[in-house]
Amino acid sequence: MSLHWDKGEKMDHQQRQYQLARQARDARFDGQFFVAVKTTKIFCRPICPANLPKEENVEYFIDAAQALHAGYRPCLRCRPDSAPHSWAWRGSSTSFERALALIEQGALQHATLEALAERLGISDRYLRQLFQKKLGMSPKQYALYHQLMFAKQLLHSSNMSIMDIGFASGFNSTRRFNDAFQKALNLTPAKYDEPLIYRWKHTPSN
Numbered sequence: 108m109s110l111h112w113d114k115g116e117k118m119d120h121q122q123r124q125y126q127l128a129r130q131a132r133d134a135r136f137d138g139q140f141f142v143a144v145k146t147t148k149i150f151c152r153p154i155c156p157a158n159l160p161k162e163e164n165v166e167y168f169i170d171a172a173q174a175l176h177a178g179y180r181p182c183l184r185c186r187p188d189s190a191p192h193s194w195a196w197r198g199s200s201t202s203f204e205r206a207l208a209l210i211e212q213g214a215l216q217h218a219t220l221e222a223l224a225e226r227l228g229i230s231d232r233y234l235r236q237l238f239q240k241k242l243g244m245s246p247k248q249y250a251l252y253h254q255l256m257f258a259k260q261l262l263h264s265s266n267m268s269i270m271d272i273g274f275a276s277g278f279n280s281t282r283r284f285n286d287a288f289q290k291a292l293n294l295t296p297a298k299y300d301e302p303l304i305y306r307w308k309h310t311p312s313n
């Protein structure tokens with residue numbers, strides 16, 4: 108489910124490329140794929156400084172949302188939420204890329220899936236099919252994971268309160284934000300914040 112390729116051959120080639128890229132911690136691939144470690148249930152950027160896991164313990168995802176969806180949690184060292192963001196995937200359709208961009212801008216927070224599909228000039232059924240095919244999840248799930256990754260970034264990089272971060276990330280109540288965060292990341296936003304505040308206080312700035 109992690110990768111969607113038409114042919115087994117192509118997948119083998121791609122997998123080999125990812126393997127080499129992560130072993131070399133090749134920065135050119137940062138943001139293009141994510142490495143999930145089955146034994147720890149953590150996922151990383153290809154440039155993660157942590158020890159390299161064995162290939163048989165690894166699976167690859169082309170989007171952080173997919174890794175979250177599969178039950179992996181973002182690594183605290185390389186922070187997948189801060190990876191460069193690009194949808195220049197091989198074979199992505201324009202409708203799909205536009206849908207991703209609009210969802211990331213909050214299209215599903217204020218309007219329905221039907222309205223989004225209409226804006227793209229496609230049916231909502233086709234839009235759902237596209238997401239299923241490309242990412243293995245629904246547009247709404249993608250929207251939620253994106254909100255959570257955005258919230259996580261704010262937890263790291265801003266001094267905003269958890270309530271404000273929840274609202275800024277498109278959650279209409281702190282309770283909903285807490286629940287969704289806990290469910291996907293297995294920690295409450297407050298718990299997530301704690302070790303980081305500790306780190307800010309104890310890491311000399313350079």
Ligand SMILES: [Zn+2]
Binds near residue numbers: 151157182183184
């Ligand atoms: Zn990592």
